[in-house]
Amino acid sequence: MKLSRATVRRTRTLGTATAIAALLLTACGTDDNTGIPGAVDFSSDTIECGPPGTLLASGSTAQANAMEVWVNVYQANCPDAQVNYKPTGSGAGIQEFLQGTTAFAGSDSLLSPAEVEQSRSVCRDGGRAIHLPMVAGPIAIGYNLPGVQDLVLDAETLARIFNSEITAWNDPAIAELNPDADLPETRITPFSRSDGSGTTDNFTSYLHGAAPDAWPYEPDKNWRGKGGQSADGSSGLVGMVQQNEGAISYFELSYAHQNGIDTVLIDTGAAEPVAATVENASAGIASGTVIGTGADLAMELDYTTTAERAYPIVLVSYEIVCDRGNDPETVELTRAFLRYIASEEGQQKITRIDYAAIPDEIITQVRDRIADLG
Structure with missing residues (x-):
């Protein structure tokens, strides 16, 4: 059945957040867009908490609202951990990661070959930066x-x-x-x-x-x-x-x-x-393919699709992390947090705030890569 233009008119009203203020994501810069719907439940029966500690990350503003949900849920259920994600933009996030100041970066675009090579000086034990597709949307x-x-x-x-x-x-x-x-x-x-x-x-x-x-x-x-x-x-x-x-x-x-x-x-x-x-x-994302090699899961999208109901202006937002040689002081917490956001629950929670979950055939590979992080 075809959608009429009246049918596809979007709903303009969303609920307000019900999170306790102490659990809210720490946001820096100009992209503090907090206001996640009250329908998002911060409770969880599935999280496997990592060790206590603090995790620093920055990057994509496109995934800032998703990160706000994930951070709130993780911290509500793992109170000994703190995750600080700064929505500074993909370019700034990548640079901070390549300078070794963050555990991972959020990015809506792929690293250049030069940036991948540069990551080898940050990732220990011969590791390199890889792309983990974690959130998508229009x-x-x-x-x-x-x-x-x-x-x-x-x-x-x-x-x-x-x-x-x-x-x-x-x-x-x-x-x-x-x-x-x-x-x-x-x-x-x-x-x-x-x-x-x-x-x-x-x-x-x-x-x-x-x-x-x-x-x-x-x-x-x-x-x-x-x-x-x-x-x-x-x-x-x-x-x-x-x-x-x-x-x-x-x-x-x-x-x-x-x-x-x-x-x-x-x-x-x-x-x-x-x-x-x-x-x-x-x-629209369904037409994308994985083009990364080894542990890398970089994707290529089809921006010219004419398939029915396929919205063509989409992005896949990645977490950029070392495949091995991550900071030994934070790698276990990094693995635990990424494991949660790639979980079925983590992916489903963000669909309530206008994000698309990563397709099953891709997210299962993401989970495998996270399990192997060293």
């Missing part, structure tokens, strides 16, 4: 255009908007995709990340893969489009969209839902435009 395109809901855009139009070639909301290219909408003359203000970001890397991978003529730039953590304005972190982009009529930007679906921001439906060439939902993101 990158939503949020916009502020009062009176216009269920806005439909395609890859080429998005590329031209974010490259400052389409500058008004009543442009013929947008009107053609939205024949029933009353589009205003309002100027379009595209906002991009000012910091190095895996979300930017994945969004530009989509633009370049699906509309290479309109977006000739190679995918990158750093924004390469022309014009527009910028803000730091996903929460910074959310604030700019909320404050500026005519604005458009990209951020994880959880940020859009928690802040009541309208999101774009994508015309992929399928029978119906595709909404940014967890279920549709899972369909």
Whole structure:
């Protein structure tokens, strides 16, 4: 059965967190987007606690809300452990990991060959950094255009908007995709990340893969489009969209839902435009394949899928850790925490806050890699 545009209109209201303040995730920088739904239960009957201690990690803002849930659950059930995850962005998180200051990094994009080589100086005993896919979900395109809901855009139009070639909301290219909408003359203000970001890397991978003529730039953590304005972190982009009529930007679906921001439906060439939902993101991720070698589980995604209900702007967010040669003072706690977030319970809890669980055939391999960490 095909979804109508009215059917796919998203729900705007989420519950508020019921966590005890002492258990809340310590967040630094501009991406303190706390406010996880009260429906998330912090109790657990399955956690195998690791040793007492403190675990430091940083990186991806895309997985910040998932980390908040995981940290709250782990600390509620393992009170002798403290996990501090700083949502500083993928680029900053990778650099901190490569400097040896964190136990693992969260990243929405793959390490470069040079970064993998650099990791050999941090990972002891001949180890190297590997990618463990741990959380996935859609990158939503949020916009502020009062009176216009269920806005439909395609890859080429998005590329031209974010490259400052389409500058008004009543442009013929947008009107053609939205024949029933009353589009205003309002100027379009595209906002991009000012910091190095895996979300930017994945969004530009989509633009370049699906509309290479309109977006000739190679995918990158750093924004390469022309014009527009910028803000730091996903929460910074959310604030700019909320404050500026005519604005458009990209951020994880959880940020859009928690802040009541309208999101774009994508015309992929399928029978119906595709909404940014967890279920549709899972369909998009299903076409991905593992391209890593050895213990590495790096994935390659298909940004040009035209499968029904497959949302194409998706990211897989990784935990970057040494396959062996981790810090002996924290490796057992690292293993215990990662074991929980890769567990069936850990994966299911984050589906309640707009993340897609990693497919079974992949997450079982992740669990094997965690068990072998040394």
